[in-house]
Amino acid sequence: MTRVAAGSWQNWLKKTLFSSSSSSRTRKALSNLASPAHEQIIKSPPLVSLDIHDDIWPLHPSTGFGDLASSSIQEPTTEQIGRVIDGKSIAERIRSGIASEVSMMKSSIGKVPGLAVILVGQRRDSQAYVRNKEAACKEVGIKFVMTKLHEKCTQDDICDALSKFNQNPAVHGIIVQLPLPEHLCEGKILDVLSVEKDVDGFNPMNMGNLAMQGREPLFIPCAPKGCIELLLWHNVKIMGKKAVVIGRSNLVGLPASLLLQRHHATVSIVHPFTKNPEQITREADIVVSAVGEPNLVRGSWLKRGAVVIDVGTYPVEDPRCEHGYRLTGDVCYEEAVRVASAITPVPGGVGPMTIAMLLSNTLESAKRTYNFFT
Amino acid sequence: MTRVAAGSWQNWLKKTLFSSSSSSRTRKALSNLASPAHEQIIKSPPLVSLDIHDDIWPLHPSTGFGDLASSSIQEPTTEQIGRVIDGKSIAERIRSGIASEVSMMKSSIGKVPGLAVILVGQRRDSQAYVRNKEAACKEVGIKFVMTKLHEKCTQDDICDALSKFNQNPAVHGIIVQLPLPEHLCEGKILDVLSVEKDVDGFNPMNMGNLAMQGREPLFIPCAPKGCIELLLWHNVKIMGKKAVVIGRSNLVGLPASLLLQRHHATVSIVHPFTKNPEQITREADIVVSAVGEPNLVRGSWLKRGAVVIDVGTYPVEDPRCEHGYRLTGDVCYEEAVRVASAITPVPGGVGPMTIAMLLSNTLESAKRTYNFFT
Incomplete structure (x- = not known):
């Protein structure tokens, strides 16, 4: 029988955790993991800053895998059971931060972010969702524009509306309110939407x-x-x-x-x-x-x-x-x-967080467009 | 206390399985699942043919979820333990099928698929992998071309080589042999590679x-x-x-x-x-x-x-x-x-299956280019 070569999960971990020289990217990743950016409006860090390549993990030996993993698991005490995660108030704080940034953008360069919505048909739930988005935009100072189309509209009708928004430099985010009536091909329509304005992030490239x-x-x-x-x-x-x-x-x-x-x-x-x-x-x-x-x-x-x-x-x-x-x-x-x-x-x-993230994505898009970073 | 509305996993399944009218797409999906396409060179069906939207599953009541799921689990008997999945012989059969198709393409339209490889540096393992790919291409009649670059080459050197292959109509698949030397940015280089020729499927769009x-x-x-x-x-x-x-x-x-x-x-x-x-x-x-x-x-x-x-x-x-x-x-x-x-x-x-799939992807790309379907 062939001798079994040395190899185990622990070996793999050790090798990947402690091998080669230290890397600034990995240090950055760990610091991101350790201390979320409290100063930012939203806490999600850039995803690449989290990357730790599984085959080259040049972490400092004192920061082993075991420590990292175990520190992330907190067993709740009885008192901790049932905390309510209040999305409404967190979203309010985020919207308030967005409003400040929009206001700063307006006073600095005379521009505001713009969100365009395409709404097809008369679905009550879709109308309600769009109303909420419109109200949220108004609250933070994002310009809101909408094209309403009849539920029997053609694929070309939506694509025409999309193309106009794609070309409009005052529009930084576009959403097509889903679901669409069954005769329309959602995938093909979303493919027309400019990737740079796809604030819903539904494009396959995203x-x-x-x-x-x-x-x-x-x-x-x-x-x-x-x-x-x-x-x-x-x-x-x-x-x-x-x-x-x-x-x-x-x-x-x-x-x-x-x-x-x-x-x-x-x-x-x-x-x-x-x-x-x-x-x-x-x-x-x-x-x-x-x-x-x-x-x-x-x-x-x-x-x-x-x-x-x-x-x-x-x-x-x-x-x-x-x-x-x-x-x-x-x-x-x-x-x-x-x-x-x-x-x-x-x-x-x-x-409420979903709408706050839509506003955040739209602001992000406008900042990229105008190269405006506070 | 609010009354708990009726709802369970079983309810969700029933609702989604047995609701609305029958759909030809779903029937097609089920028939694909039931009988893999034995006539094809490779058995993987188009992925969209497998799609069953989780919120609209208009299956026939006699084909319930339970049947489908349980039929897919086979408890092995003692005799079934330890079957060897012989990739080598399956890959041979696939390559033989590809060779026939390439030969048919050549005799019908006077064209053959072409695969281009960019190899950077002198890594022994990369050289061995590329040699295997070259031999496999020769065996099935796919034209193989290669650009070798020095391990200290620049990002621009690779991008130039890629651009040439992108534009070459006789090349239907391009691969950059990975890993690249550390000074080169893999992601940026792969982004230059035409999506239509990305037979490795590494583009984020893919x-x-x-x-x-x-x-x-x-x-x-x-x-x-x-x-x-x-x-x-x-x-x-x-x-x-x-x-x-x-x-x-x-x-x-x-x-x-x-x-x-x-x-x-x-x-x-x-x-x-x-x-x-x-x-x-x-x-x-x-x-x-x-x-x-x-x-x-x-x-x-x-x-x-x-x-x-x-x-x-x-x-x-x-x-x-x-x-x-x-x-x-x-x-x-x-x-x-x-x-x-x-x-x-x-x-x-x-x-051997990985190489066979590379040949298959290259053939597929050439068939798309020439609109040649047997």
Whole structure:
């Protein structure tokens, strides 16, 4: 029998952690991990600053893998169970920071960021979402323009509208409110949208750059970016944690899983073909659910002390509410709050953060355009 | 307390499986899953043909989720333990099919596919890999051209060479042999490479299209594509299985995880910051290891009956061998073969498949260029 060559997980770690000379990039990565940029409006660092190439990790021997990983896992005490992650107030603080920057841009160079929205048809939920975006833009001083199209409009109608916004130098971000009517090809329409103005981050080029170490997307999709921001604002360390993302949509689940991986979580993706989703989810330190099925995730799905980010938003009939319905998430909040160490409510969790990230992406785009950096 | 609205995993499945009218796309997806295209040279179907949108699954009630998922899990019998997945012979069959197609192309339109390689420096392993690719091209009738550059060449030198190949109509695929010397920026160089000729599939646009449902990459990276081919040739069903990918490199681990997910596996990605990698790996039905650390994955890391694909290739000193070394993988083969239901050897597993997939991608590119479809 051939002799088994020396080799183990520990060996691989040691070799990669302690080999070769020190690297400024890696030091920068570690300092980013250790101290999020508190001065910035948003806390998410550039993704490349997090990169630690798995085959060349020239860390200082005193900062071993074990230390890094173990420091990132905090066992919650009983008192820590059920903290509410208040997306509404965090989003307010972020919007306030954005408003200051927009105001500074206006007074310095006489320009403001511009967001353009294309809305097709009369869907009530889409109209409500667009109204919220418009109000948020107004609040922070971002110029908002909209093209409304009939629900029977053609592919060419939308592409024409998109081309106009692509060419308009006062527009720095463009979004096509989804979903589109079924006769329209979402993918082809989004391909027309200029990558430089794709503030939703749905272009495959953005998604590839989000996925690949060493690369930086121009824009990170708003909802997943909002999820990570909530974790960072709540000082939840992500590195080394086990994260489960429920749902794998192009809009949320997929980019959320890629983003968590760039932050060095160990990520598993649960989808409708997953066997034993409950069991897999129960192993997670961080659960991000983005399905749109009310109360899918029960208390029994969660490990004690898990951090739960609920991206689902679903209207449920409720005659006691003003409009005859209330919004609910994927997670059974009443059960989960007794098990999780921290949890986002619906509404008031990821929703306001998603809009704040849209504003942040639009501001970022305008700053790039005008080469305006404070 | 608010009443908990009806909602469960089962409800979500039922709703999505049995709702709305039947869809030809979904039927096509199911037929692809049921019967791989045996007539094709390679078995991997177009990825969009596999897509089943998680929120609209208009399947026939008789084809429920439970059936699909359970049919994809085969518990191995004792006799099934330790089947060797012979990449060498499968790759031979694929190359033979490619040779026929190239010959047909030549006799029909007087053209053959062309592959261009840029090799920088004198690395022995890179030279060996390039020699293998050249020999494989010759065997199947693909024209092979190479530009060799000095290891101290500049970024501009490579970009100039790339631009020439980009413009050359007889070249349908271009690869830059990696790794490059440290002073060169891999990402920037690969960005110059025309997406239409990026047969390695490393462009972020390709990666994004590989990741996103509803989209099709122009090229799937060769090693991960080879892994999936091996699974398909061995009739290993992927849908619903738990897959663990060890390593998350842009070249192998990341695209392998994305590809397995497009095939509806439940994917977890293990990397150096993962706690308890052994435990996570032991839960997997399919293990793909792409680290480059000999004998990292021991027998104890595997569930009985798992299918193991070893992408690692690492030279280990062995005076008994002709060149003083032998190649070994990430997996301790002697231990794993007694636990796994099927396993790839190193050498003779993924390696020859990777080259076969490179030839296949180059042929595909030439067929697209000449609009030549048999």
